[in-house]
Amino acid sequence: MKNTVFGMFLFLGITMVAQSVDYNTKKGYVANGYDVVAYFDGAALKGNKTFVTEYTGAKFTFASDENLKKFIANPEMYLPKYGGYCAYAVAVAGKKVSINPETYEIRDGELYLFYNSGKNNTLESWLAESPEKLKVKADKNWETIKKK
Secondary structure: OHHHHHHHHHHHHHHHHHHOOOOOOHHHOHHHHEOOOHHHHOOOOEOEEEEEEEEOOEEEEEOOHHHHHHHHHOHHHHOEHHHHOEHHHHHHHOOOOOOEEEEEEEEOOEEEEEOEEOOEEHHHHHHHOOHHHHHHHHHHHHHHHOOO
16 A cells, blocks of 8 residues: 555656646647657658647657657657757757757757757757757756746
8 A cells, every 4th residue: 555655646746747847839739740759760750630649748749650659658768858949049048949840950869959940040050069068058957947
């Protein structure tokens, strides 16, 4: 009985913490409705509203049932860094900025999304200014802004 009660409180605590992250859900879905699993296969694919799930209070959509099942099996592996906001803006300005879902990078097994409009492609800036240093800044800034 003690283990069951402890397990229930642990689950609720983890769920409450996970739900406190602000996800970028433009168009109602994380990554503007793009398939977060497909990025790891090297493609930016729009999700299909037939294949939808919710995780930590945010909706995700997928291009295929196979990708939906992969996400459900290991959602933490596919979550975009910084709630799906522009990684460069989080690093440099400590701000949440929308993204262009077709501008992304997989680095060290993690998904980074970027703003890209007109002549302002922040992925190019990210790559030119040392991603490793920017990741450190973004991680620190994200701790401050992720619940706002």
